Amino acid sequence: MPAVVIVGAQWGDEGKGKVVDIFARHADIVVRYQGGNNAGHTLVVDGQKTVLHLVPSGVLHGAKVCVIGNGVVVDPAVLIAEIDQLRQRGFLLQDDLLKISDRANLIMPYHRAIDLARERVRGEGRIGTTGRGIGPTYEDKMARIGIRFADFCDEATFTEVLQRILKEKNSYLRAILKEKALDFDAIQAEYRGYRERLAPYVTDTGVYLHGALRQSRRVLLEGAQGTMLDVDHGTYPFVTSSNTVAGGACSGSGIAPHDISAVIGIVKAYTTRVGSGPFPTELLDDLGKKLRQDGDEFGATTGRPRRCGWFDAVVVRTAVRLNGMSGLALTKLDVLTGFETIRICTAYEYAGQRLEDFPASAAVLHGLKPVYEELPGWQEPLHGARSLRDLPANARAYVRRLEEVTATPMIMVSVGAGRDQTILLRNPFE
Numbered sequence: 001m002p003a004v005v006i007v008g009a010q011w012g013d014e015g016k017g018k019v020v021d022i023f024a025r026h027a028d029i030v031v032r033y034q035g036g037n038n039a040g041h042t043l044v045v046d047g048q049k050t051v052l053h054l055v056p057s058g059v060l061h062g063a064k065v066c067v068i069g070n071g072v073v074v075d076p077a078v079l080i081a082e083i084d085q086l087r088q089r090g091f092l093l094q095d096d097l098l099k100i101s102d103r104a105n106l107i108m109p110y111h112r113a114i115d116l117a118r119e120r121v122r123g124e125g126r127i128g129t130t131g132r133g134i135g136p137t138y139e140d141k142m143a144r145i146g147i148r149f150a151d152f153c154d155e156a157t158f159t160e161v162l163q164r165i166l167k168e169k170n171s172y173l174r175a176i177l178k179e180k181a182l183d184f185d186a187i188q189a190e191y192r193g194y195r196e197r198l199a200p201y202v203t204d205t206g207v208y209l210h211g212a213l214r215q216s217r218r219v220l221l222e223g224a225q226g227t228m229l230d231v232d233h234g235t236y237p238f239v240t241s242s243n244t245v246a247g248g249a250c251s252g253s254g255i256a257p258h259d260i261s262a263v264i265g266i267v268k269a270y271t272t273r274v275g276s277g278p279f280p281t282e283l284l285d286d287l288g289k290k291l292r293q294d295g296d297e298f299g300a301t302t303g304r305p306r307r308c309g310w311f312d313a314v315v316v317r318t319a320v321r322l323n324g325m326s327g328l329a330l331t332k333l334d335v336l337t338g339f340e341t342i343r344i345c346t347a348y349e350y351a352g353q354r355l356e357d358f359p360a361s362a363a364v365l366h367g368l369k370p371v372y373e374e375l376p377g378w379q380e381p382l383h384g385a386r387s388l389r390d391l392p393a394n395a396r397a398y399v400r401r402l403e404e405v406t407a408t409p410m411i412m413v414s415v416g417a418g419r420d421q422t423i424l425l426r427n428p429f430e
Contacts, residue, residue: 002261003219004428005249006329008226009265009319011235011273013299013306015331017041018414019266020057020222022422026429027220029065029212030058031205033252034242035224036073036107036137038130040299044417054079055098056222059091066092067205070103071242071252072224073137074149076194083197100198101205101254102150108162109182109190110169111136117177129275138241140165149202152195162188206254213259218429221249227265227319228273228358235365238277246323262428264411265325267316267402269333272306274299278365281309281345295335310343310372313405318358320408327411327426330402333395334415339377342398345370346405375401382415387423391415 006023008014021043024030037053044050045060054074058064068074079100086092111133119129129135140146145165151157163184170181213219223244228234230244242248246263250256270291273279283291291297291308298305319325336342348355348368359365378392385391388399391413403409411426 002259003213003221003255005221005246005260005263005323007223007246007249007263007265007319007323007325008244009267009316009323009325009328010226010271010312011228011279012039012224012226013272013274013297014226014266014268015329015414016222016266017043017052017057018331018417018419018422019264019329019412020220021045021060021419022412022424023264023428024058024061024064024220026218026427027058027064028217029067029209029219030056031067031069031209031219031221031253032056032072033069033221033223033249034071034244035240036132036134037075037078038132038134038240039224041222042417043419045419047418053082055082055086055092058220059086062091063097065096066098067209067253068098068100068104069205069253070101071248072101073105073107073134073141074100075107075132076191076198080194080197095200098201099203099205099208100149100201102148102153102202103204103206104149105137105141105146106149106152107133107137108147109187110166110173111140113173113179113182114169114177117173117179121177135241149198152191153199153202155192155195158191158195159188209253209255213255219255219259221253221255223248227322228315230322233318233322235277236360236362238275262327263323263325264327264329264428265316265319265323265408266329266331267406268331269311269336269398269402270295271309271312271315272297274304274306278362278368279307279309280314280348280365280368281312281370282307283309287339291335294338295332310345310370311402312345312370313402314345314348314356314358316406316408317356320406325408327428328403328406328408329412329414330399330410331414333399333413334382334421336395336398337378337381342375342377343372344375344401344405346373347371383421385415385423388413388425390423
């Protein structure tokens with residue numbers, strides 16, 4: 001059985017945690033293929049809320065194998081804390097249920113220090129990073145001076161590499177960023193403890209996944225951020241530092257493209273983003289505040305309030321094209337209950353021209369004017385709906401219109417945070 005990729009179709013925070021959890025019941029293995037602990041995936045099962053930062057969202061199904069792929073950057077302290085919390089609840093009790101790629105890069109203390117200091121220096125021009133060292137870690141990966149788990153697990157190699165890199169990083173911290181130097185002995189001792197805990201999970205996950213697929217095991221792949229935060233295709237420079245699109249699932253896990261049978265996009269019934277950067281449909285009025293409050297739009301990782309706006313079909317069409325999406329999973333439809341009128345952005349206007357594709361220029365992006373169409377809203381609560389027939393007529397019409405403006409069918413509709421508050425229309429593994 002080939003693999004299925006789950007991709008956010010907006011700026012992230014679309015509800016990947018819940019969607020992956022829903023589809024994970026049909027999978028044998030769940031893989032995280034990019035990002036780090038700068039994203040939080042929230043799951044609500046039997047009324048209990050779980051926020052995951054590194055462990056794949058299929059972990060709450062118990063018997064699923066969770067894989068952290070080579071495209072992920074890993075803060076070992078965060079991962080260990082997450083493992084311990086899950087074990088206290090009866091998950092990951094067997095070591096073979098979690099696998100970490102020996103090619104994944106580690107987040108080091110100097111990465112976090114550089115990340116925070118750069119944002120301070122940028123002032124009002126800051127990008128809006130989480131300060132967790134994600135970007136600097138990917139920089140070192142591309143500069144070929146990162147530390148991978150394969151080297152980390154060998155103490156002699158780790159010591160030699162750390163000595164060489166820390167000398168350079170401390171010079172940069174002191175001279176350019178005006179920060180204190182970091183202590184080699186303290187880092188070595190700290191990471192020695194991490195090595196003892198994590199070494200049993202480290203393996204060649206690319207080889208493992210190849211073998212699993214040859215045995216017809218079902219593989220589900222999840223990213224951390226949405227399509228519009230992709231370093232190549234998103235709202236650059238207000239993006240993350242890795243490839244979030246479906247193509248990144250191959251390079252970030254070691255799975256060949258021909259093994260992927262479907263790409264499913266997750267799309268919120270409205271639009272949100274965290275941090276700085278262009279946001280054409282952003283609502284800065286009471287409607288935006290209502291979306292934020294009703295949708296509990298606060299970052300799972302940072303607690304930062306999310307910027308909210310109407311559904312942007314240009315963004316989603318771009319994501320459909322870039323990822324080759326065969327279906328969409330719609331989340332938070334219930335949050336729109338109570339709105340008299342709901343808007344959908346179907347195109348942009350810029351300098352007297354109509355744009356139906358997402359532009360690359362930051363200057364153009366900041367000058368876009370959304371072209372809206374309006375649909376009537378509904379007042380009935382949706383939490384009890386378990387089929388499309390259970391939805392109010394106006395809610396069904398809204399779902400149909402989203403399918404039309406994105407030219408992509410819905411395969412799932414979420415009407416609440418709980419696992420059971422879901423209308424499943426098609427299983428992507430079938």
